[in-house]
Amino acid sequence: MRIVDVEAIAISAPNPAGTYWGKATWGAAGGAAPSPTAHWQPTRFPHPGRMRPSYATGIDTCLVRIETDAGIVGWGEAKAPVAPRVAQRIIHDLLRDQLIGADPRDIEPIWETLYASMRLRGHESGFLLEAISGVDIALWDVVGKHLGEPIHRLLGGAYRDRVPVYASGVPATRAAPGEADHARMLDAAAGAVARGFGALKMAIGLDPAADVASVEAVRAHVGRGVEVYADAAGNYDVATALRVGRELERLGVGFFEAPLPHEHVEGYGEVARALAIPIANDVITNRYQVLRYLRVGGLDIVQPDVCRAGGLTELRRIAILADAFGVACTPHVSIGSAIHFVASFHAAAAMPNLVRHEYWMGQNPLGDALLHEPALEIQDGCVRVPQGPGLGIEVDEARVRALALPAAAERVS
Amino acid sequence: MKIDSIEAIVVKAPVPGIETWQAASFAVPFQWAESTLVKVTADDGTVGWGEVHAPVAPEVTKTAIDVLIAPTLIGANPLDTAPLWDRMYALMRPRGHALGFMLEAMSGVDIALHDLAGQALGVPCYALLGGLQQPKVRTYASVLQWLAPDDLAEAALRHRDAGFTAMKLKVGQGAQVDRRKVEAVRAAVGPEFDLMADANCRYTVPEAVGMARILEEHGAVWFEEPLPPEDVAGYRELRDRVDVAIAGGECECTHYRFGELLAQRTFDVLQPDICRAGGLTACHRIGILASAHNARVAPHVSIGSAIHIVASLHWAASERQAFIHEFPVFPNPLVDDLLAEGVGWRDGYLHVSDRPGLGMTVDEDVVARYRTA
Numbered sequence: 001m002r003i004v005d006v007e008a009i010a011i012s013a014p015n016p017a018g019t020y021w022g023k024a025t026w027g028a029a030g031g032a033a034p035s036p037t038a039h040w041q042p043t044r045f046p047h048p049g050r051m052r053p054s055y056a057t058g059i060d061t062c063l064v065r066i067e068t069d070a071g072i073v074g075w076g077e078a079k080a081p082v083a084p085r086v087a088q089r090i091i092h093d094l095l096r097d098q099l100i101g102a103d104p105r106d107i108e109p110i111w112e113t114l115y116a117s118m119r120l121r122g123h124e125s126g127f128l129l130e131a132i133s134g135v136d137i138a139l140w141d142v143v144g145k146h147l148g149e150p151i152h153r154l155l156g157g158a159y160r161d162r163v164p165v166y167a168s169g170v171p172a173t174r175a176a177p178g179e180a181d182h183a184r185m186l187d188a189a190a191g192a193v194a195r196g197f198g199a200l201k202m203a204i205g206l207d208p209a210a211d212v213a214s215v216e217a218v219r220a221h222v223g224r225g226v227e228v229y230a231d232a233a234g235n236y237d238v239a240t241a242l243r244v245g246r247e248l249e250r251l252g253v254g255f256f257e258a259p260l261p262h263e264h265v266e267g268y269g270e271v272a273r274a275l276a277i278p279i280a281n282d283v284i285t286n287r288y289q290v291l292r293y294l295r296v297g298g299l300d301i302v303q304p305d306v307c308r309a310g311g312l313t314e315l316r317r318i319a320i321l322a323d324a325f326g327v328a329c330t331p332h333v334s335i336g337s338a339i340h341f342v343a344s345f346h347a348a349a350a351m352p353n354l355v356r357h358e359y360w361m362g363q364n365p366l367g368d369a370l371l372h373e374p375a376l377e378i379q380d381g382c383v384r385v386p387q388g389p390g391l392g393i394e395v396d397e398a399r400v401r402a403l404a405l406p407a408a409a410e411r412v413s
Numbered sequence: 414m415k416i417d418s419i420e421a422i423v424v425k426a427p428v429p430g431i432e433t434w435q436a437a438s439f440a441v442p443f444q445w446a447e448s449t450l451v452k453v454t455a456d457d458g459t460v461g462w463g464e465v466h467a468p469v470a471p472e473v474t475k476t477a478i479d480v481l482i483a484p485t486l487i488g489a490n491p492l493d494t495a496p497l498w499d500r501m502y503a504l505m506r507p508r509g510h511a512l513g514f515m516l517e518a519m520s521g522v523d524i525a526l527h528d529l530a531g532q533a534l535g536v537p538c539y540a541l542l543g544g545l546q547q548p549k550v551r552t553y554a555s556v557l558q559w560l561a562p563d564d565l566a567e568a569a570l571r572h573r574d575a576g577f578t579a580m581k582l583k584v585g586q587g588a589q590v591d592r593r594k595v596e597a598v599r600a601a602v603g604p605e606f607d608l609m610a611d612a613n614c615r616y617t618v619p620e621a622v623g624m625a626r627i628l629e630e631h632g633a634v635w636f637e638e639p640l641p642p643e644d645v646a647g648y649r650e651l652r653d654r655v656d657v658a659i660a661g662g663e664c665e666c667t668h669y670r671f672g673e674l675l676a677q678r679t680f681d682v683l684q685p686d687i688c689r690a691g692g693l694t695a696c697h698r699i700g701i702l703a704s705a706h707n708a709r710v711a712p713h714v715s716i717g718s719a720i721h722i723v724a725s726l727h728w729a730a731s732e733r734q735a736f737i738h739e740f741p742v743f744p745n746p747l748v749d750d751l752l753a754e755g756v757g758w759r760d761g762y763l764h765v766s767d768r769p770g771l772g773m774t775v776d777e778d779v780v781a782r783y784r785t786a
Contacts, residue, residue, distance in 0.1 A: 051503055093473060122666065124512055127513060261506070261669075263511060292645065
């Protein structure tokens with residue numbers, strides 16, 4: 001079997017629910033800033049401006065379609081919540097020539113070849129790994145379809161046929177109890193519980209006092225049977241992380257995600273040693289980066305994203321590497337299409353050290369809307385892992401193509 | 414003063430034989446001398462030039478600049494180079510883009526902003542980085558191909574005759590072949606000429622120890638990138654076991670990552686690439702850390718344009734830790750023809766210009782000749 005076609009499709013859909021939860025917490029507040037540097041004015045440390053990411057105006061991503069001479073089509077996804085045309089260019093200009101003519105069953109040699117194309121130039125994370133992730137997932141889909149088995153069975157077999165998920169995310173607020181934003185926060189949490197989620201994650205990292213007060217309010221509101229997690233998105237320094245972490249311990253929070261900027265590997269070791277609450281991180285990619293954290297004892301939970309960390313091939317390596325250090329895995333998805341979610345569910349089904357899997361609880365215009373049969377329904381806090389060949393889903397290609405970005409139409413904020 | 418436009422320009426120029434270079438080290442063979450140039454124009458018409466290190470697939474960084482960076486920076490004051498660097502870095506920071514295409518794209522924009530800022534203030538870029546430490550920087554001839562021992566010896570003599578006092582050769586073909594290369598070159602040039610060896614990450618720790626012994630025997634200045642870039646623990650072990658200086662960092666980015674490498678004492682000589690590591694802002698910060706750790710700096714340049722070399726030189730001229738500078742020795746139209754005044758290399762040294770900004774007169778006809786996107 002040979003690969004005959006590789007296509008990357010950058011897509012964008014309007015967000016039906018308004019603002020994505022990450023953007024609501026960590027993005028630009030209140031629309032366009034008066035100037036690109038206006039947000040530097042507040043005096044705080046660590047400065048929030050140094051952690052203020054770009055968000056798309058819609059829900060964007062980059063899908064990958066690989067076709068073989070056996071007529072099999074595989075689908076993958078490169079993580080691209082903004083600027084999906086960058087991953088598209090990488091796949092078309094750098095990776096495609098290396099893939100055409102290759103046997104898609106040689107998944108690991110292909111992975112190493114693609115990684116080697118920029119390895120000596122230090123592309124250990126970022127756009128290249130995201131692009132490789134999309135290709136890798138599509139190859140697993142091809143091979144699963146070829147063999148007539150679901151991907152999780154090819155990854156070593158099923159530890160479970162249902163993956164427990166937690167709801168992302170409930171933004172913390174500076175609003176006081178009784179104010180509209182505070183009520184919205186509590187309603188969002190209660191809504192997740194009503195849908196059957198057994199756990200939910202809060203977006204903190206605004207300021208320590210408001211963060212702790214928000215978690216405390218939500219914790220009390222949802223009751224004892226529901227797990228609460230907290231994600232600071234790298235917004236604290238060590239001292240603040242310790243101070244907030246003690247409070248999160250007191251509140252029985254299940255894990256503390258991204259307390260520090262990811263560059264501060266030693267700091268993760270310091271925080272993890274000092275706190276009893278499990279420390280997690282979602283942005284580290286590939287086994288080499290994860291190993292740096294594991295060596296300093298900096299993580300209790302790894303949160304690789306299948307569409308960012310290097311695809312199913314690398315996600316499995318990361319999970320096993322973590323397992324060797326006694327570290328658990330809760331795969332990250334944040335935002336993405338049904339292909340992203342389902343690929344990650346297959347990995348989770350085959351993962352010995354899975355705790356829970358992330359699930360974006362917003363209304364996803366790229367979710368079941370891209371499939372002929374739904375695959376993302378929540379039942380009793382779990383998602384059923386598709387049992388059909390490959391990813392086990394049927395992508396609505398016409399719908400995908402209808403969402404393809406026309407040239408130069410992307411907008412970021 | 415405000416940024417009016419940011420244009421990313423893909424250029425590709427022919428270099429005879431480039432497709433045969435280091436075919437064993439890189440999965441994607443070189444086809445051209447390729448690069449992404451960056452042109453920033455302010456509302457008063459002032460133009461600043463920068464460059465992204467993009468020896469393959471420059472369309473990728475052009476796309477990142479077009480769709481992600483440019484829309485964020487339009488309207489900003491170009492003199493705010495450091496806050497704008499942090500603004501660019503934050504765009505993808507919580508998504509883990511600590512190096513790679515994002516940092517490369519940022520580097521090009523940061524350099525162009527410095528060129529613009531220097532012109533606006535009427536001072537050379539090195540003055541924006543704290544002032545002139547050295548008006549000229551010694552260079553070494555950098556041979557980017559794997560050559561046979563006799564050809565390397567001949568090249569060394571040729572470069573010495575041209576004025577170089579040092580040369581770097583590519584090794585990594587196994588101890589036997591590498592030994593013959595080092596011996597042949599040393600025999601040809603004698604003891605007064607400096608040699609460096611670059612393994613492009615092709616060794617394991619025990620192999621690298623063996624190679625280090627050969628280099629120590631022949632008085633090499635440094636042993637560059639002996640191990641894969643991710644193997645920090647291996648570098649640490651190697652540093653403990655050998656005497657020759659270990660050099661590296663051409664694939665690394667930002668003061669964050671260099672800070673970690675310095676704290677772990679992996680390298681004696683840091684080799685940041687100005688068009689990859691994050692531009693003048695990042696390299697200036699890296700230099701401060703290098704000084705605090707008493708580490709030397711030898712800026713990396715390889716396949717790129719004259720802008721790459723001149724930007725790197727302005728950093729080196731302001732950076733006391735910089736003791737020597739790479740200089741690729743192959744005919745490259747993007748280096749040889751792009752600037753009216755050339756890059757300032759003579760008698761084995763790069764001489765920095767004292768004109769405002771990067772002091773360049775970019776020949777836009779040359780840009781147009783090689784532009785593909």
